[in-house]
Amino acid sequence: MTITLITGANKGIGFETAAQLLESGHVVYIGARDAERGEKAAAALGARFVQLDVTDDASVSNALATIDAAEGRLDVLVNNAGVLADGVADGPTALRAFDTNAVGIVRVTEAALPLLRRSSNPTVVNVSSSAGSFWAVTNPDRPESGLPLALYSASKAAATMLTVQYAKSQPGIKFNAVEPGTTATDMTAAFGIGRTPSESARVVVRFATLGTDGPTGTFQDENGDVPW
Numbered sequence: 001m002t003i004t005l006i007t008g009a010n011k012g013i014g015f016e017t018a019a020q021l022l023e024s025g026h027v028v029y030i031g032a033r034d035a036e037r038g039e040k041a042a043a044a045l046g047a048r049f050v051q052l053d054v055t056d057d058a059s060v061s062n063a064l065a066t067i068d069a070a071e072g073r074l075d076v077l078v079n080n081a082g083v084l085a086d087g088v089a090d091g092p093t094a095l096r097a098f099d100t101n102a103v104g105i106v107r108v109t110e111a112a113l114p115l116l117r118r119s120s121n122p123t124v125v126n127v128s129s130s131a132g133s134f135w136a137v138t139n140p141d142r143p144e145s146g147l148p149l150a151l152y153s154a155s156k157a158a159a160t161m162l163t164v165q166y167a168k169s170q171p172g173i174k175f176n177a178v179e180p181g182t183t184a185t186d187m188t189a190a191f192g193i194g195r196t197p198s199e200s201a202r203v204v205v206r207f208a209t210l211g212t213d214g215p216t217g218t219f220q221d222e223n224g225d226v227p228w
Contacts, residue, residue, distance in 0.1 A: 008081025054104030074115035101155035132156030133228035167217030
């Protein structure tokens, strides 16, 4: 069986990714900050739950220790948790955006590396965004060009760069960043745009189910490489 952990998976793209991976036969651990919501989501899907706040070192450590004790390894990590950080661009908001969207990837990945190294096909998928791409935000034909999301965009640019650097430093593990597409979730409700989370989850699932010969160090959407 393939053992998978998805952060921020009690709703939105993370929840739909969990549902689709469960259908493909994965054992899925749903990571969520809120235990009540996470347990409810896991029960609805038939998944397993671990309390996991990507901004809290102890929470991350405890979550991976739980998976280690139960499974002895981790095959797939999906770093999905994120915040939009729209509105006022001040220091505390910036710190929260980067702590969740970028530093959170570091916390969870570093804690997961020992478990991933025990897998025969270790895979990490970082849910990034083309809102962090110079190409997209300066292209008037792209929706990202009109979104006032400086902190989100900057933190997602960091998430993509972390992906590339991890791919270089961990050649035995596949690391890829994905742009799931403009999605209608509670996080983006104010913009009134996007498709269903289940549609956007498909590209995440594709990269979470790569074979041993799959790519690493890429940033892709459903159509292929994204310029950035």
